[in-house]
Amino acid sequence: MLESKNKNQDIHRFSIYRIVNFLAGVVFCCLLILTSGCRPTLLNSQSNNNSKLVLVSPSPPTTFNYAISRFPYSIFRYIYEGLISENGLTGELEPALAESWILSEDKKRIIFTLRSELKWSDGEPLTADDVVFTYQDIYLNQKIPTVYRDFLRIGSSGSFPSVKKIDKQRVEFILPEPFAPFIRYIGRLKILPDHALRDTIFSTETDGKPLFLSTWNTNTEPEKIISNGAFRLENYIPSQRIVLQKNPFYWRSDLAGNSLPYLDKMIVQIIQSTDNQLLRFRSGELDSIGVDAEAFQLLKREEKRGKYKIYNGGPRLGYQFVGFNLNQGINSQGKPFLNPIKSRWFNNLAFRQAVAYAINRQEINNNIYRGLGKIQHSPLAVQSPYYLSPEAGLKVYDYNPEKAKKILLDTGFQYNDANELLDEDGNRVEFTILVKSEEKLRIDTAVKIQKYLSNIGIKGNLQVLNFNTVLRKLLSSRDWECYVGAFGVSGADLEPNLLSLFWLSNGSFHQFNLGSKPGEPRMKNWQVSDWEKEIDRLFIAGYQTVDENKRREIYGEFQQIVAEQLPVFFLVNPLSLQAVRNHIDNLKFSAIGGAFWNIDELKIQEK
Structure with missing residues (x-):
């Protein structure tokens, strides 16, 4: 039997979300991949028209096709809406295109009722057909390489919900099993127009790919x-x-x-x-x-x-970090993405730990952020109800370059007469530090890290590129070595499972060990570590569990694994x-x- 809801009871009657007890927290950004600073900044026009505002973006858009965009400085939040939205003050879910929704007692069926008389910007009616088209033919279409499909994966098998039209205003989602974050995920996926895009889905280019992929460029x-x-x-x-x-x-x-x-x-x-x-x-x-x-x-x-x-x-919510490319896979030309010598260094836990001890985060906060930041230890912000603090047992890496050197020597590395670090085969330890060009403080941080690495004999060469190029290296060519970056998803502190894009081994933004994506040839020699598999298991347990105390334990264990294995090392979280x-x-x-x-x-x- 379905529990009805009216507009004023949308959140209260969703017991599954009251149990989850989401608190306030967000980043930045657009879906999708966050970095801090991904929100456009509001600016005033020189015009006399007082109803006009001017925003600024540090980079040009790569596409106006929402479904395939990975661009963080997007306008999509202003031109599209989803079925529901998040209140920017409280983080609570509110009606948007859907005026109400109802959840079945077994938590496996959800019916959304659209507002009446909705229209697209060209005046055409917006109906349940658009919702079904958006989910069934775009987000769940294996031929469309969209990051938003990850939001719809459910259960350990990664299966997807089904969606069907009940009538002009009502749409039903059927889940293979209860999935606590699903409603919140629905809120961040935009609805796209059937009448304008359907033909592009079912028409192909000369290479056999859907015409949709080149539409709305x-x-x-x-x-x-x-x-x-x-x-x-x-x-x-x-x-x-x-x-x-x-x-x-x-x-x-x-x-x-x-x-x-x-x-x-x-x-x-x-x-x-x-x-x-x-x-x-x-x-x-x-x-x-x-x-x-x-x-x-x-x-x-x-x-x-x-x-x-x-x-x-x-x-700020989200996290800034330095991380290494742990991918041991081979590209389509039969060559490893990463130099095997450097791959051995990066996949050596002791090497990563030594780098963590070598970085003076307090100095970064004092000198670069002028004290206007907080040292970060975890992928979850301190505002999160799931945050595991150092006082509660989270492993931390306080600045200790002498300890870093000892770890390296104990692991088989050595120093020459010039105090340069060599591996056990005599190779100079040297690699490239990738950072985006659009943010000066990020570049300054990378320069500091270069200095800290030099103090323990490692040579780091800066590679400053525009963010679109950085994203291609991280998420496509995978030809990077060390990266100073950031990641954040709006609402991740309300629901940690939102970070699964980054942390699940099959996540679209699992950049430190990115596997094959839809449409790519199956990657050879790609290896998933035991601790990555354990993180996968914990995230599954996290979304299947409704007991708040148990959820805190689950996500606490996740944070501890990250702190111990150091796929990325967290830096400073600016205000x-x-x-x-x-x-x-x-x-x-x-x-x-x-x-x-x-x-x-x-x-x-x-x-």
């Missing part, structure tokens, strides 16, 4: 890109700007019946230099900017004169700081949603 005419969110695409000038306009068919309205959003336009300027962004903010041209540690003191002094406020959401001009109304800043999660409610006062 950055050369597509904007009016052909159909959306359902607060905005729609108006124009894109490559590597310069993206222009969004109010979607006249958006379903939301305020209490007085006025259609939302209040803003007429948003512009995303593409500006790589954070220095240029800062200059434009200080001159009064911009309405908001993300505040990093370098700029904090300067901007704080000017806060009153500049008529803005710096909001502090506490430590979430955002400067916003005082004339922006209805701002609801939080660590969960950031400054602009309620973009459809924002207004601009007269200056």
Whole structure:
């Protein structure tokens, strides 16, 4: 028998989610792969139109096709919605395209009821057919290489739910077994238009791949890109700007019946230099900017004169880390992704432990982040109810270069007369440190790590590349050695299973040992370690368990394995700081949603 829910009882009647007892927490980013700083920063237009805002992105988009995009600086949060959403203040689930949903007593069937009279940005009706098409023909289509399929894997077998249309407004999902995070996952997957994309799914290119994979690229005419969110695409000038306009068919309205959003336009300027962004903010041209540690003191002094406020959401969610490529696989040309000599170093636990002891994270926080950060020990943020602290037994690696050297010597490494580290075969220990170019503090951190490695005889060569190239190396060519990066998924502190993209051995972002992805030839010689298999087991147990105390034990054990095996070593978690001009109304800043999660409610006062 199905338990009915009305709009005001959506969360309360979902007992499975009250048991999980999600607390507030989020990152950044878009789905998908987080890095910190992946939210566009709000900027003011030079226009006299007070209903127009300008955002900034450090990189140009790679595609406007949501399903296949892995781009962290995306506009998709503004042009698409899913069946439900997360409140940016509380993290609670709320109705979006679906006005209500009901869950069966056995927790294996969920029926969503869509709002009536929903429309796409071209005026076409949005119905249950679009929902079924999106899930069945895109997300669950093995020919479509989408990272969102991982959100729908259920059970130890990795099986998927089925979805069917009941009528024009109702859709039913049938799960092979109860799966605690499923409702929250549904909330982060956007609905795409059947009428605009169906033909591209079932038509193929000359290479046999679906036409969908080349649809809605950055050369597509904007009016052909159909959306359902607060905005729609108006124009894109490559590597310069993206222009969004109010979607006249958006379903939301305020209490007085006025259609939302209040803003007429948003512009995303593409500006790589954070220095240029800062200059434009200080001159009064911009309405908001993300505040990093370098700029904090300067901007704080000017806060009153500049008529803005710096909001502090506490430590950012997600994690920053340094990690090694542990992949022992062979590529399609029959060559190993990684030099076998270096692979032996990286897959040696003692070597990874030595590097961990060699890194002075307190100095990174003091000198690079100006003390505006917290040393991180775990893949879960301190705000998470599942966080295992060092006081509770989590293994930590305090700075100790002498201990690092002793570990290396005990493991068979040696030093020559120049104090250079050699392996047991006499090979100089040297490798490349990959870091993205768009974030100066990340580069500065990589430089510090290079110095710390030099102190124990290791030569690290910096490789600074734009983030799109970094992603290709991490997730496609796999030809990297050491990486200074970050990862975060919105809501991961409310539901740790969201991190499965990174930690499961078959996860789409399991970058430190990435296996074969859909559409790729099966990788030869790819090896999954015993501790990776144990993490797989723990994540399965985590989503199958509803008892909160048991869940804490499960995720505590996961954190301990990560701390002991060190596939990545956590660094410093900077504070979430955002400067916003005082004339922006209805701002609801939080660590969960950031400054602009309620973009459809924002207004601009007269200056």
